[in-house]
Amino acid sequence: MWSAVDRWLGPPAPASRLAAVRVAVVAFALAWTAGIASELLTRAQLDPSRFAPVGLAGLFGVVPPALVTTALVVVFGLGILALVGRGYRWSAPAFALTLTWLLSYRNSWGHMSHSEHLLVLHLWVLAFAPAADALRLRSTAPATAPSGRYGWPQRLLMVVTVSTYVIAGLAKLRGGGSWISGETVRLHVATEVLRNDMIGTDAALIGRPLLPFAGLFGAFAIFTLVVELGAPLAVAAGRIRLAWVAAVWSMHLGIGLVMGIGFAYPLSGVAFAAFVPLERLVDWLTRLRQRRPA
Amino acid sequence: MGSVPESPSPASPPDAGSRGQTLVRLSVTALLLVAVWMPARPGAEDGFPFSTYPMFGYARTERSVIETVVGVEADGRRRPLTPWHIAGTTRAKQALATARAAIRRGTAADLCRDVAARIAERPLPADLVSVEVVSDTWRALDVIEPGAGPLERQVHARCEVP
Numbered sequence: 208m209w210s211a212v213d214r215w216l217g218p219p220a221p222a223s224r225l226a227a228v229r230v231a232v233v234a235f236a237l238a239w240t241a242g243i244a245s246e247l248l249t250r251a252q253l254d255p256s257r258f259a260p261v262g263l264a265g266l267f268g269v270v271p272p273a274l275v276t277t278a279l280v281v282v283f284g285l286g287i288l289a290l291v292g293r294g295y296r297w298s299a300p301a302f303a304l305t306l307t308w309l310l311s312y313r314n315s316w317g318h319m320s321h322s323e324h325l326l327v328l329h330l331w332v333l334a335f336a337p338a339a340d341a342l343r344l345r346s347t348a349p350a351t352a353p354s355g356r357y358g359w360p361q362r363l364l365m366v367v368t369v370s371t372y373v374i375a376g377l378a379k380l381r382g383g384g385s386w387i388s389g390e391t392v393r394l395h396v397a398t399e400v401l402r403n404d405m406i407g408t409d410a411a412l413i414g415r416p417l418l419p420f421a422g423l424f425g426a427f428a429i430f431t432l433v434v435e436l437g438a439p440l441a442v443a444a445g446r447i448r449l450a451w452v453a454a455v456w457s458m459h460l461g462i463g464l465v466m467g468i469g470f471a472y473p474l475s476g477v478a479f480a481a482f483v484p485l486e487r488l489v490d491w492l493t494r495l496r497q498r499r500p501a
Numbered sequence: 502m503g504s505v506p507e508s509p510s511p512a513s514p515p516d517a518g519s520r521g522q523t524l525v526r527l528s529v530t531a532l533l534l535v536a537v538w539m540p541a542r543p544g545a546e547d548g549f550p551f552s553t554y555p556m557f558g559y560a561r562t563e564r565s566v567i568e569t570v571v572g573v574e575a576d577g578r579r580r581p582l583t584p585w586h587i588a589g590t591t592r593a594k595q596a597l598a599t600a601r602a603a604i605r606r607g608t609a610a611d612l613c614r615d616v617a618a619r620i621a622e623r624p625l626p627a628d629l630v631s632v633e634v635v636s637d638t639w640r641a642l643d644v645i646e647p648g649a650g651p652l653e654r655q656v657h658a659r660c661e662v663p
């Protein structure tokens with residue numbers, strides 16, 4: 208029994224697969240932080256009465272804007288170290304910790320963005336994994352054999368990811384039968400379109416023209432529930448896994464087009480990096496580099 | 502970039518040592534899953550980074566109340582404002598959350614003055630003379646009807662653009 212559990216928890220995987228996931232997730236985190244930096248600094252100057260702390264932001268409360276700027280600089284420094292795999296044992300946990308505080312702070316001003324939760328969870332898993340045993344800058348050590356110590360963190364990333372989708376699916380079931388019928392989805396879309404109108408934006412590109420077709424929203428609702436509640440299937444290998452990744456990505460694309468709400472991490476595909484054999488991309492890039500004339 | 506050696510060999514059969522390793526992996530996996538699933542229990546609050554993932558999951562009625570800030574032209578026509586004018590942010594949802602929070606805390610007049618000052622600092626194409634912090638009640642599906650308006654408008658604060 209133990210060997211079966213161990214094989215499931217930590218299937219042998221190459222170090223380069225986990226390392227490629229590290230590079231993808233940390234690179235996304237850095238790009239995302241760069242993208243929100245300006246807006247974060249604006250929020251840091253808001254009236255402290257609007258501060259409603261979530262997560263680690265409750266530890267220090269409202270801080271001077273200069274401290275937020277400093278934290279941003281520290282995050283970029285640590286993130287670059289984690290990206291290239293240098294000092295990984297301390298740079299990766301420190302990066303995860305600082306970024307968790309920074310994003311907690313960002314989400315503590317009255318509106319919670321649910322596109323950052325999974326990113327932070329992934330960073331924490333990677334922070335304590337041997338994710339820099341390959342793809343490490345200026346390392347000349349030889350390649351290692353596939354091992355369960357690389358497969359286990361990848362499995363953790365997968366079960367955490369599918370858990371978040373199942374939780375979201377169960378929350379919708381609690382909303383009652385109107386959710387499954389599609390009526391609730393249609394009203395959510397109508398409200399998002401209204402909000403966009405009231406704020407003078409047109410982010411919900413195809414939401415308004417679809418609203419007259421009530422039947423479509425029933426199909427959207429069922430598709431969403433199948434994808435979210437069916438997420439555990441993605442832990443299985445092969446085509447089922449790839450089919451689920453394609454389906455969940457399509458769901459996020461649909462939400463973006465219909466409601467104007469973009470979940471950048473899953474839409475980028477990086478949220479699902481642990482579900483695909485990324486080491487093949489690494490091998491291909493390595494071969495390409497070797498073929499290039501000196 | 503390269504890689505470093507690792508041990509033990511993945512192909513070695515499970516023994517006492519690997520049983521301990523399996524237990525550690527099992528325990529850490531279980532602890533992480535408990536943390537991730539904890540917010541899924543009924544009545545739990547949303548948090549960060551552990552969430553209830555409530556997005557679009559809750560039931561909606563046909564009527565939607567939108568709390569926001571609008572600009573008013575000299576002829577009384579109302580114009581939407583940008584997220585920056587409403588809350589000094591580029592994010593639409595953050596701007597609407599700011600208006601909602603101000604109304605609920607009874608600080609709509611303060612927000613109104615801040616918005617008016619931002620309009621004076623960075624004028625909009627429309628010639629706005631005043632600002633209103635409002636709760637508009639809509640029949641949500643009316644949004645597809647041309648020229649539709651809110652069923653009811655409650656003005657919480659009104660102030661002049663300097």
